[in-house]
Amino acid sequence: MNTFALRHVIGADSLARRLVRSAAGSGGGVIVLLFIAIACLAPMLSPYDPLATDWGALRQAPSAAHLMGTDDLGRDVLSRIIWGSRASLLVGVLSIAIAMVVGVPLGLISGYAGGVVDGVLMRITDGLLAIPSLILAIALAAFLGASLVNAMIAIGIAAAPIFIRLTRGQVLVVRGEQYVDAVRTMGFSGLRIISRHVLPNILPVLLVQATLSMADAIIAEAGLSFLGLGQQPPDPSWGAALDAARSFIVECPWMSIWPGVFICVSVFGLNLLGDGLRDALDPRNL
Amino acid sequence: MVRYVTNRLLMLIPTLFIVSVVVFGLQKLLPGDVAIALAGEDKDPTVIAEIRARYHLDRPMLTQYAYWLGDVLHGDLGHSMRNQVPVLELIRTKLPATMMLSAIAMAWALAIGVPTGILSALRKGSWLDYLSNVVGLAGLSVPPFWLGLMLILLISVDLGWLPASGYVSPFEDLGECIRSLLMPSFVLGANVAGVIMRHTRSAMLTAMAADYIRTARAKGLTRRVIIARHGFRNALVPLITVSALQLGALLSGAVLTEQVFTIPGFGRLIVDSVYNRDYSVVQGVVLTTAAIYMLLNLLADLAYAMADPRVRR
Numbered sequence: 001m002n003t004f005a006l007r008h009v010i011g012a013d014s015l016a017r018r019l020v021r022s023a024a025g026s027g028g029g030v031i032v033l034l035f036i037a038i039a040c041l042a043p044m045l046s047p048y049d050p051l052a053t054d055w056g057a058l059r060q061a062p063s064a065a066h067l068m069g070t071d072d073l074g075r076d077v078l079s080r081i082i083w084g085s086r087a088s089l090l091v092g093v094l095s096i097a098i099a100m101v102v103g104v105p106l107g108l109i110s111g112y113a114g115g116v117v118d119g120v121l122m123r124i125t126d127g128l129l130a131i132p133s134l135i136l137a138i139a140l141a142a143f144l145g146a147s148l149v150n151a152m153i154a155i156g157i158a159a160a161p162i163f164i165r166l167t168r169g170q171v172l173v174v175r176g177e178q179y180v181d182a183v184r185t186m187g188f189s190g191l192r193i194i195s196r197h198v199l200p201n202i203l204p205v206l207l208v209q210a211t212l213s214m215a216d217a218i219i220a221e222a223g224l225s226f227l228g229l230g231q232q233p234p235d236p237s238w239g240a241a242l243d244a245a246r247s248f249i250v251e252c253p254w255m256s257i258w259p260g261v262f263i264c265v266s267v268f269g270l271n272l273l274g275d276g277l278r279d280a281l282d283p284r285n286l
Numbered sequence: 287m288v289r290y291v292t293n294r295l296l297m298l299i300p301t302l303f304i305v306s307v308v309v310f311g312l313q314k315l316l317p318g319d320v321a322i323a324l325a326g327e328d329k330d331p332t333v334i335a336e337i338r339a340r341y342h343l344d345r346p347m348l349t350q351y352a353y354w355l356g357d358v359l360h361g362d363l364g365h366s367m368r369n370q371v372p373v374l375e376l377i378r379t380k381l382p383a384t385m386m387l388s389a390i391a392m393a394w395a396l397a398i399g400v401p402t403g404i405l406s407a408l409r410k411g412s413w414l415d416y417l418s419n420v421v422g423l424a425g426l427s428v429p430p431f432w433l434g435l436m437l438i439l440l441i442s443v444d445l446g447w448l449p450a451s452g453y454v455s456p457f458e459d460l461g462e463c464i465r466s467l468l469m470p471s472f473v474l475g476a477n478v479a480g481v482i483m484r485h486t487r488s489a490m491l492t493a494m495a496a497d498y499i500r501t502a503r504a505k506g507l508t509r510r511v512i513i514a515r516h517g518f519r520n521a522l523v524p525l526i527t528v529s530a531l532q533l534g535a536l537l538s539g540a541v542l543t544e545q546v547f548t549i550p551g552f553g554r555l556i557v558d559s560v561y562n563r564d565y566s567v568v569q570g571v572v573l574t575t576a577a578i579y580m581l582l583n584l585l586a587d588l589a590y591a592m593a594d595p596r597v598r599r
Contacts (some may be wrong), residue, residue, distance in 0.1 A: 127304020130576045134538030139572045142560040143315040219429050223542050226431050250443050260432030268427040
């Protein structure tokens with residue numbers, strides 16, 4: 001991504017048009033919108049109460065009454081998947097928000113200030129990146145205590161270094177541009193230059209990364225919940241559903257198939273959208 | 287080259303320092319009294335007193351860190367609160383299974399990712415390119431634990447071809463070991479295969495667009511020689527780094543994969559110690575993982591420098 005793109009391609013309507021025109025962008029966009037719609041409309045869409053147990057209908061195979069069957073406590077699998085989308089979406093959005101709130105300012109400071117500040121911040125980032133993200137998230141969730149909020153914090157902190165690195169790199173590119181020199185000679189403060197002139201120009205790149213990181217965050221949430229470190233029972237989550245399904249893999253395959261399908265499709269959608277956004281912002285594809 | 291290696295080694299020191307601060311800091315996240323939390327399930331007062339003494343919890347935080355770091359540098363990662371086994375010993379016994387699993391997973395990822403990436407680049411825009419892009423992205427999007435469950439369902443339960451769980455040490459029976467890891471390693475490698483495929487494709491596209499390819503073509507070299515000797519050899523260089531960075535993803539993914547296939551490795555160790563609130567084991571595993579990951583990345587950087595002389599400045 002060079003700065004030509006940043007200044008000339010960003011017209012929002014042309015970006016949207018280019019996104020819709022690309023197969024990846026529109027396909028991914030549709031999947032992501034559906035995912036958001038399911039999460040928002042959960043109370044209307046869900047046929048049963050996701051927490052209601054039915055001892056007369058334990059582990060029933062899919063039928064007209066229960067389209068995706070019931071689980072080991074007689075709860076409707078479809079309803080739990082629909083409500084579980086909320087945990088995934090919430091963690092996806094909020095953990096990346098945490099990562100960006102922590103990472104972007106640090107990256108801006110690091111890239112703009114340079115020198116010792118940059119050196120120290122980069123060494124800290126290296127240290128955090130040296131711990132594989134899921135292992136860091138597991139450790140954080142373990143020490144903070146198991147809950148969905150802590151999983152969110154853990155995933156957010158583990159994802160922050162990527163945003164520090166990316167923001168810093170982009171600032172270094174933009175900082176050398178003539179328009180930044182121009183506002184500097186006009187005597188504007190560093191803060192104003194960063195917020196008014198640097199940040200808007202690197203926003204598209206951050207947007208692409210945020211989309212792709214959200215896909216990773218949803219997989220991470222499912223993983224943490226699968227290990228019992230995310231959403232706590234009885235609240236529904238796709239990862240926790242898979243953990244429960246593991247004991248009944250042979251007798252009740254529907255319990256493990258459907259939650260996974262939803263994770264895959266939503267993550268696939270986000271990855272597709274991220275790819276589409278990147279292509280739409282790439283000046284070589286003009 | 288010697289200077290390059292020394293520089294890279296020196297750069298590891300601040301990184302390791304930060305990792306140690308993070309791992310030490312984890313302890314401070316525990317709610318309430320650290321000693322009581324560390325004592326685990328049974329709150330034996332003598333155990334609590336022991337922990338207080340061991341971690342110097344009555345001293346200032348900086349002193350605590352210094353003592354802890356001193357122990358770590360002497361190879362003492364503490365003891366498991368549950369069975370009093372030294373953490374280092376636990377890690378040493380669990381590591382081989384994970385290493386074996388990750389190595390075979392990487393073999394899967396390279397065996398699938400590199401050829402499809404090359405083919406995709408050579409047939410850019412064809413249905414084959416399109417298909418492998420979709421499959422590659424799907425590989426990236428599948429959570430390994432779910433793919434594991436589905437393969438168990440298909441291959442172990444329905445077809446009965448491979449065992450659904452368990453692990454055989456390579457020293458006991460190498461054939462059985464590979465058989466027991468075939469499915470888990472595929473599951474673990476699927477994500478990485480997707481990443482490697484995408485990077486191979488773009489590296490290959492870049493390499494094939496270079497001037498020296500045109501020159502090679504003008505010289506009248508055969509397509510095969512051009513692709514293998516000029517295209518792929520150059521695309522290989524960035525691939526080394528990408529593959530090394532993916533080792534972190536493998537170590538992360540191993541935690542979940544070992545959980546699904548009940549493989550007694552590193553990942554099971556961290557999960558079990560999280561369940562048992564065996565915090566010093568968790569810290570030890572995080573520290574060791576980071577050290578291994580950094581070491582492997584260092585080796586990759588050296589390989590990169592050997593493959594590309596321009597890097598050794």
